[in-house]
Amino acid sequence: MSLLEKARTAASKPPAAAREPRVTDEHGRHVRVWELTLRYLLLLAVLALTVGPFLWQLSTSLKGPTEDIFSSPPKFLPGEPTLHNYERVADTIPVWDYALNSLKVATANVVTNCVGAALAGYALARLRYRGRRAATLAFILAMLVPVEGIIIAQFTTMRELGLNNTLVGVVLPGSISALNVLLMRNAFLNLPYEIEEAAYVDGANVWQRFLRIALPSVKGTVAVVAIFAFMGAWDDFLWPLIVLSDPSKFTLTIGLNYLHGTFANDERLVAAGTIIAVAPLIALFACLQRYFFRGVGEGAVKG
Template sequence: MSLMKITDADGRRIPGWQLVLRYGLLLAVLALTVGPFLWQLSTSLKGPHEDIFSSPPRFLPGEPTLDNYSRVSRTIPVWDYALNSLKVATANVLTNCIGSALAGYALARMRYRGRRAATLVFILAMLVPVEGIIIAQFTTMRDLGLNNTLIAVLLPGCIAAMNVLLMRNAFLNLPHEVEEAAFVDGATAWQRFLRIALPSVKGTLAVVAIFAFMGAWDDFLWPLIVLSDPENFTLTIGLNYLHGTFANDERLVAAGTVIAVLPLIVLFACLQRFFFRGVGEGAVKG
C-alpha cells in the first residue's frame, strides 16, 4: 500500500508528507521516552572492561554479562528491599481498588444529602501538594506508633483522591436503566454494585491498579521520612544508598535501576488490555 492511499478514521486520504511527519514525531517521542531505559539496560549488561563513555557511544554491549546484577545483590540486600516494596505496592493496589470503587460508586450512583460537597472535597484534595501535608502525616504516624513500619508507608496513599474520581466518572457512564431494572427485580445496593456496576468498569479498575502500584513502588520522599530501620527500607531507598556509595560505578547503578523498573513493565504488560479499555469505560453491551 502506498503512502498516498492511507486514510484516517473519517475516511479522508492522508497526504504522504503528513504521514511521514506523524511517524517522525512518534519516533522522536519514542526515542525520548524509551531511549534512556534502553541505555540503562545496555549499561547494566556491559562488562567491567568496556568503556561506557566512549565517543561515539556504543549502544550494544560487546560482551554481555549479568554479573552487575549479582553484584547489586552482594552490595545491598536488594531482594529484601524489593520484597518490602512489593508488600506496600500490593497492599496499595488492593486498598485503592476496593476503597476507590466503593467511594466512586457512592458518589456516582447513590442519592443522599451532601453528595456534591463530598465530590468537591475529593477534587480539592487533589490540589493539595504532598509537601504541604507531609509533616502532619509524619506526626499522625508517630502518634499512632506506626513510624518505621511498612503500614506507615501504606496508609497515606491507601485511597487516592484521583482514583476515587476516576471510578466515579466510570460509574457515571453506566446506563441507569440497567440498575433500575435490577432494583425492580429486588436487587440490593450491594448486589447492584458487585454484579452489575463493578464488572462493567474493569478497564478503569486496571487503570487504578497500575497508578496505585506505580505510585507506591516509585515513592521515595515519604518512605525516606517515615522509615529509619534498614530492614524496612523499600527499593527506592535502598537504591539511593547504592547511588551514594557507588556513584562512580555506573554499571552497578544501571543494574539497580533495571531491577526497580522491571516489575512496572511486567504489570503494565499484564494489564494493558484492560488499561486501554479504561478510557472509554462505562458502555454496557446488550
C-alpha cells in the first residue's frame, strides 16, 4: 500500500495555484527578464506540441471538400470553415446514438461508483464486523489485478450472464472499482471520529450517521470519484471493443474505431468524429479542473 500512501501524500498538497500574479520565483525573488522570456518561449513550444494536434484536427474537420488538406507547406486555418463534415459523420454512422450510448454508460458508471464506493468505503472505515480485514484485503487485491489480463475471463463471465453485447455489460465490471472504494475508505478514515460518536450518543443509527454526517464531509472525494468514473467510462476502449459486437450498441470510442477502419482515407470525416468525441470532455475539464488535478494524485495507483 506504500504506493497509495505516496500518491495520497502527493495529493494532499495540490499543485500551488497562481495566487499572486507577481513575477517572482518560488523563493519570492524577482525573475530576470531573459530567463522569463526563455520560460515563455519554452511554454509556448510545449503548448504547440500538446494542444496543436487538437487544433489541427479541428481545423481539418472544418475544411470543405474542395480545400486541399495535404498541402506542403501546410495550411493551418480552413479557407472557408464549414460544418459539412459533421453532417457527413451523422450520415455515415449513427454518431448521435453512439454519443447517447457513451453518455448512458458514463452516467451509470458515475452513479454506481459514487454510491457503491461510498457505501463500501464507509463499511471498511467505520463499521465493526467480523471479516472487515478480509473485505479490505479483497478490495486491495482487486485493485492490483491488471484488468487487461482478465478481459477474456470477464467476457466469458458476461456471456454466462447473457449480458455480452449490452450497455449493462459495458458498465458492470468497472461499476464499483476497488480503487474508488479504497479512496472513499481513506477519506472516511481521515474524518474525526468524535462527531459521529456524538451523533451515536444522541441516538443516530448507522444510516443517519452515514448520510447526515460522514458523507457530506467527503464531498470532495466523491466529486473526484464521479469525474474519474465519467472520464474512464467515456474514454474506455478495450473493454467495450470486446463486449460490444452489434453496431447499434456501440459507444463513441468503438464507433470512431469503426469509422477509422472503414473510412480511413476520409480524413475530414474522421477528424469531425474525433472532435465530437473529445469536445464534451474538454468542456468538462475546463469547468472542473480542480477535481481533475486532485484526482491525479489520489488515483495515481490506477496507472
